[in-house]
Amino acid sequence: MTTDTPTAQTVEWLTAEQQTQWRSFRGGAARLFAALEHELEQQTGLSTHEYEVLVRLSETPDRTLRMAQLADNLAHSRSRLTHTIRRMEEQGLVSRLPCVEDARGVNCTMTEKGWQVLVAAAPSHVQSVRDHLVDVLTPEQFAALGDAMETVRVHLTGGACHVE
Template sequence: MTAQTTEALWLSDQEQASWRAFLEGTARLSEALNKDLEIDSELSLNEYEVLVRLSESPTDSLRMSQLADSLAHSRSRITHTVRRMEERGLVVRESCAVDGRGVNCTLTDTGRAHLVEAAPSHVRSVRRHLVDVLTPQQLKNLGEAMQRVADACR
């Protein structure tokens, strides 16, 4: 290794400011959305997102690995989240019929009812904490930028 390859390429002042604003903004937004969901619906943001992903599946079911990937969660994290949700009757885990090694997570009627009940207040929270804070162009730019980041990190 040369000295050049081991030296850090430091962020410029603007890059540092943008990076820190991103970190704080995403942390505060997640905290606000999570708090609102827990107060209004007794669901965490992670649990809500699991219910959403399952409800968007034609069979109301996804393999645990697909669910983890769709949420950008580790397998361990999704397993713990789903276990808690299963204890509350929101989802069930069952062996995959096609591949016995896999495990499917399936939305229950109770889970769907919780999602239907939680959705209106969650949408209001997303609007209050994100959509209404930005101009339409800023929101479009944010979506495009974050999609590029997500794609680059896959």
């Protein structure tokens, strides 16, 4: 689709410049996430999703979160999280316990093995993020990136869920 082929619709098209910027963003982000995913997988055997689960759990006092909170933090669907956690439980990285306050709920806790796997994985992942993103940009560029996407996230989620 070229930019200068307006239809009878009341759509405001992107300018040529905006289109280039949009494609750069989409293409760059896609390749970046793919590279990070690939390197983490190679070096630690974890997917980025599993890694993020461990990170979120590691940040709570008792290394435990309700399934729903975890799903919200990660912006994953409930069923997706259930499947992921089941697999991680089979690998001994996390364990699930029924929740006392709310009998519907399930508490997901990080095991000691999960903690060790995370500690072992973190350095190389941080290095990947540095190599491919942080160190490639100026501090100002990187900060602008964060600010802009935070704005986007707030707009999308209605301002809620400040944790992620």
